[in-house]
Amino acid sequence: MSLKICQIYKLNTEDSLIIHISNNTNLYLILEGALIISKVFTNQEILTLGILTSQDIVSIYFDDISLPNYFYQVQAISETYIVSINSNHAFFFQEMIGIQYKKTWIKYQTMIEILVHKNIKNRLIHLLLVLSETFGITNSKQIYINLTLSYYTIAIIIGSNRNTIGQIINHLQKKKLIVYNNNQIIILNLIKLSSYKYEPS
Incomplete structure (x- = not known):
């Protein structure tokens, strides 16, 4: 055979x-x-x-x-x-x-x-920056990440859990840095999101 x-x-x-x-x-x-x-x-x-x-x-x-x-x-x-x-x-x-x-x-x-980031928020932001470069579609000043990513999948990638990811994403949405809807992510301001890594949690 x-x-x-x-x-x-x-x-x-x-x-x-x-x-x-x-x-x-x-x-x-x-x-x-x-x-x-x-x-x-x-x-x-x-x-x-x-x-x-x-x-x-x-x-x-x-x-x-x-x-x-x-x-x-x-x-x-x-x-x-x-x-x-x-x-x-x-x-x-x-x-x-x-x-x-x-x-x-x-x-x-x-x-x-x-x-290598100890802070989960910084891991998530770094991940979003990488994904925006690899999978991002730019529309005006916004970047749509062309992937379907659940809280669970994001948690697996950066070594966290769904609850923590949900809390951080909600916080980033309140700061008008991203939009998360139906497992889709839109980055509203890439520069502000990048610099937000260095702000205290």
Whole structure:
């Protein structure tokens, strides 16, 4: 029986791939869309590693232990198409994978820069600034972030909870910095939002 080298999948918003050490046999290239990749521990803690977009590579690494206390979750935050490439045949795409992985690594570094903030408000604002650059559609002075993001999804990304995210978003709305409606975000004033990180909570 021949083994397929690659296969294309469609993920709808909030669809997920769960990758354990036992089924970690593929690389994934994002053709279109956006994913968040998270490390999920058996104690239910979640660490988001990055927000990946078109042409990024999802390549999973497990520590050299037989029964790790974590798995990886790859969740779509928009309609997403990916190519699954069997790792045994990755050498056919070696040059392309090498180039794209360097670009993907920058996304992981960006997530570290978001999570390094101790203050959750500052994490959220930093996230909104990153999303506005990657997914933003400018209309007059406003920026519409072209993603559907629930409180829960935002909380997973920045390591918080729904209640805290709701409180911060309501506060930012009262300050007329953003609008949040039906899981959609509009940034009303990018400059003021950026500088608001440095104001005391």
